[in-house]
Amino acid sequence: MARSSTLGHPRIGKHRELKRAVEAYWAGKIDEAALQQAGREIRQAAWAVQQAAGIDLIPCNDFSFYDQVLDAICLVGLIPERFGPAGSTVSLPAYFAMARGAPGVPALELTKWFDTNYHYLVPEFDAPVAGIASSKPFEEFAEATAQLGRPAKPVLLGPVSLLLLGKHHTRPLAEHLRGLLPAYVEALRRLGQTGAEWVQIDEPVLVADRTEDELALLRAAYEELARVDQRPRIMLQTYYGSLDELSWSRVMALPVDGVGLDFVRTPVNRELLNRHGFPANKVLGAGVVNGRNVWRANLVEALELLEEIAEHVEVDRIWVQPSCSLLHLPHDARLETHLPPEIAALLAFAEQRLEEVVTLTRGLNEGRSAIIDELERNAEIFRVALDSTRIHHRPTQERLAALTEDDFRRSSPYEVRAALQRRRFALPLFPTTTIGSFPQTPEVRSARARWRAGKLGDEEYWGFIREQIAALIRRQEEIGIDVLVHGEFERSDMVEYFAEQLEGFIVTEHGWVQSYGSRAARPPIIFGDVHRPKPMTVEVSRYAQSLTDRPVKGMLTGPVTMLNWSFVREDLSRRDVAYQIALALRDEVRDLEAAGIAMIQIDEPALREGLPLRRQEWDEYLDWAVRAFRLASSGVADETQIHSHMCYSEFNDIIEAIDALDADVISIENSRSQGELLRAFLDRRYPRQIGPGVYDVHSARVPSVEEIESLLLKAAEILDPEQLWVNPDCGLKTRRPEEAWPSLENMVEAARRMRERYLARVG
Known part of the structure; x- marks a missing residue:
């Protein structure tokens, strides 16, 4: 009999209990x-939901107080020396210090997890490996097994993924791997001795391009793990994409007991299975429902896929499961009671995915007749949706079809625009600004919540927002910031705010x-053609600019970020959806x-995270992603300065695309990497301005003037000082005012010192 399985469950709690705790x-x-205790309650609720749904193989150790990669770092004792000795167990304060930093101690670097909107903490391999320094996997296995009455399935991030996702490899990779393996060997031994039957070892790096040498590391690692006495059986799990010919042959030859494959994201795993078959001595974890998007599975198509898989693998060696962890989905679509019925019926969040997995497992085991009612109900949902008039908007379709090349470019090259903008703004060297948002105080959040609930009238609410904007403008002027922002007090989220005002989106x-950590977002859902019924930011931007003679940036979220941070419709190409969003933003830019509004910032922090995991597919994606940005930004005069912001990206990977955006000014993450990311811009000879x-x-800390000045000095050694702007890494929404303002005051002082230093040097 086939068995039902999941790879991981949402861990923030159905009502964000993790965040509050x-x-x-x-x-x-x-x-x-x-x-x-709060963590135990969240975990136990997740296990209960999966057990009640009928899942056979329920994961444990998929919960985390901050990040699963950080948990793996602690498991193997890979603790950077700046956080003190690992000792026998990493303390909770040390755990959070690695995540958030501490006074005088920078946190681990934070970056995107593959092509998702999740962020992970980057392992540092110049740290010594102390061996097991966390009992978390063993405690949570015992806890889950006691609750379920049967062994749970522990989840570990695999040694090769931990290695290849890291940085500061000071020795050959094989040596670092040898340093990691004793901790994995001991973890498997302890799990086996306490009754674990299976362990899920995640190796998502295998769906990206891998070299022969890297695949040799994989072989060496699993040959070592296979020799562990009393170990559980190993399910080597991949997700977010497919293997290729090379990695397929290497993975299928590994001495593991099962291999989990994603059959949703691309058709390649299906093609490879049909071409090569599957080893007779392994279990196949068949990911046949989407763990990353919210639309219900077409059960007939999913069952046909399982039946095809069963032509190559005996049914009793198949686990039916989602394509990846359900970490990327909300908890339960039944909580959404305000949505249009035909749209709500199409949604499947994590708990609905469990139902789909169990239904498909029963259909595979017992035949279609056993689930005929479920198949008919599922088909009816799709029939109703196809008839919905909410999905299609003919004027948007016609406008998209009429685009020409002129719509994708500014009227003059950057050099011409830059000269006009210098005369218009007359900014000093090292001009200071911020990224956009300012602290969302309890008063701001309370006012917005009361307004949304109908307990605060429009006039009173917007009067409150104007007061916040006016106070912020005055404070920015007082401390000497050169280019101001209005603070985004009216916005709960940089994507959600626009999604609420654009047709074709719904917000849950x-x-x-x-x-990452305690941070969560509500990704909007794109279900139909996107268009803008009215201006979205013009009034607050106009009001803010009326209060000062200094430039105030208009603040928009870019089309690619809107796309990548939303759950996207599946009946239209991602390119065309991005272009629809770009056209709506183009109208907003012109109105600003x-x-x-003379400076308009169109943020694209998610540009890189949308990169396909296979490099051969990058050019196509980057072409339409860049064009979407240019479509949104190119309808303005030369004197209007277009800014963009990006954070936590490997900029070397996309430097040509960043150049092709043709933004006049970009601001980027730089502080955690200590300036190393700027090398990409030097190598490219990037000609535009950069912050x-x-x-x-x-990090909940106030940087000193000297610390900021040091980073600026490094930047000025790499790039022309006349290119440089001075700004924080990202928006300040999550910081407290008592952290934000001293930091900005120190930033302004550091910029002042840099001006004096540079002017003294040149004359």
């Missing part, structure tokens, strides 16, 4: 015991998905310019 602990409002009430972030807004 962790942030209360950070604030000193609860102690460690209370935080641990409870659709929270973890981004007409309202007197390398001078302090990390994700």
